[in-house]
Amino acid sequence: MGVPEQTVSRRGVAWFAGVEATGVVEVVDVRAQPERLTEPGWWAVVGDFEGSVRAWRFEAVGPAGPGDGRGWSGPSPTSWTSSLDRAEYVAAVGRVRDHIQEGDVYQANLCRVLSAPLPGEPDARALGALLGAGNPAPYAGGVQVPGEVWVVTASPELFLRVEGGVVTSGPIKGTAATPDAMTDKDRAENVMITDLVRNDLQRVCVPGTVEVTTLLGEERHPGLVHLVSTVQGVLTDEVAAAADLWTRLLDATYPPGSVSGAPKSSALDIIAALETTPRGPYCGAVGWIEVGADGSVRAELAVGIRTFWWADDVLRFGTGAGITWGSDPEGEWAETELKAARLVGLASGGGAGTMTD
Template identity: 90%
Template sequence: MPEQTVSRRGVAWFAGVEATGVVEVVDVRAQPERLAEPGWWAVVGDFEGTVRAWRFADVAAAEPVVAGVWTGPSAASWSSSIDRAGYVHAVGQVRAHIQEGDVYQANLCRVLSAPLPGEPDARALGALLGAGNPAPYAGGVQVPGEVWVVTASPELYLRVDGGVVTSGPIKGTAATPEQMTDKDRAENVMITDLVRNDLQRVCAPGTVEVTTLLGEERHPGLVHLVSTVQGVLTDDVADAPDLWARLLDATYPPGSVSGAPKSSALDIIAALETAPRGPYCGAVGWIEVGADGDVRAELAVGIRTFWWADDVLRFGTGAGITWGSDPEGEWAETELKAARLVGLASGVAAESMSD
């Protein structure tokens, strides 16, 4: 039986929809067949592997949000799981692994954290981010005592619609398009190829294609290179009761936030990073199963994402490391990605998180 929640409290919001009234929570890796049943599910997956889904009873078009009161941590209270010197050193270690042929690319991340006593209102932070940093896959899930995540993700992990699965890996970040480098472009091509290979494990032969390569997307304060990969699910995968186990086994964690080859990159990440990523670099989004069994879903990569637990608010930031990486430049990229959102959460326009 699925794990039962202690109450029907809770809210989730994504893609113009707001859901309330939690019915149950399911461990997706242990019971993927539950997500073949009709309903609307909010999904949060940790980078380390646990993926949970909450089924909500009431789903409707989201009304304009009247922002609640958000009182975030002070800008000075944030600390980093890896300081500047430690991060620069770790970039050097990744480059040494690349030189040895262990890996071609690895994503190196750090977790920013600040004390924030008492469970805050996730919807209030979501409204604040929506006004100050609009994002294509913005949303959040709050079930008191179980999950608290607010995302301003710009990156598509998996979309499933009409038997077609689509992914939109981001690699390459700069303040302006003119600052994008050959390293950024090469990294994007490398990870796009990894995602293509992942999707081929669940898609019909000959259907996986790169529909956009090195597309430029502008977001508040920065520019990304984004590619799009899609394919047609094989019938045995699309109709399988354990569809989500098969999709996760083929693609999780997302390639853009792990590295290539993925298994080697994950080993390096585990050795160098000093704090668990949790929902950061995992998956955040929704799955809807119709009465006829039709599946629609949109899961974002959990970047530009806040999560709260144990009276601490956290936010992750990172960069993809290749042989062409400049250690100080990679540190600066993690600063760029964090500054605007952490600043918004702390009540300032932008805040550098240098140690």
């Protein structure tokens, strides 16, 4: 059942890939009404890790302006708290390793959610401009529709790109402060998740067309380095032309493999048991879909990492790490700190955030 149109605000803004859109026309539940996304228009998409995916169609679409981060007033740097403190996170890493030893899973992504009070709905576009200046990211963007959605992302990771009948994914696994700090564990984890993504895409692609075009590529981002692989395939004619294209793509690939684990179903069970709060848009999908007048589809959805979301007078930010048998629990905690420090610091008005247990 779709979201009733009368609940949709005519306000709102979304920005991705050099495009800015204003004026919400409608919002749909993508899983319940995927056929609505065959109608011409530009849609902003936000999916929760837990499975809900919504899309907002905007009326006016044009080039994005530079934005102005001076309108942002964030929380105090010392006001952030974590859903799992250091001792709890380290213990949870140990429990994931126990599951690996028992053969339940090969890898699982273990996350925590940082939160800070921030009364009154803030200006998402202002935070986006601030992050764009201080931490540029290839899939940066955001969506704000008052009372409905508030997400700002500085994601470096491609979940799904669809264009010309080809679907592409760019899983990230392996994070360090410098390239020299990458370990065999990082490389093995990347290969493992790349294989999982390859298997996911094979469910919707022409047999023999799914290929790994980049393996263990190094990407530098502010303050850290990632290992990134790229997988792509040609969608089958049946899938590409289907009215429920997005249901089929999401059923095959969601949630993203890089932020769940392998095997995915077992990893999700472990995540549900160990994490103490829902991830929401963090580790879900954030991006855009454009349907041309001829029915052609272009889309770019990022994995919702390095992502802020606001609701109920609280600003939230997720951070996590992939756990394998080779994981050092204290090292994995340090990786979550590394991923969060710069962005939380920017949102708090400084260079580095202070997360309290």
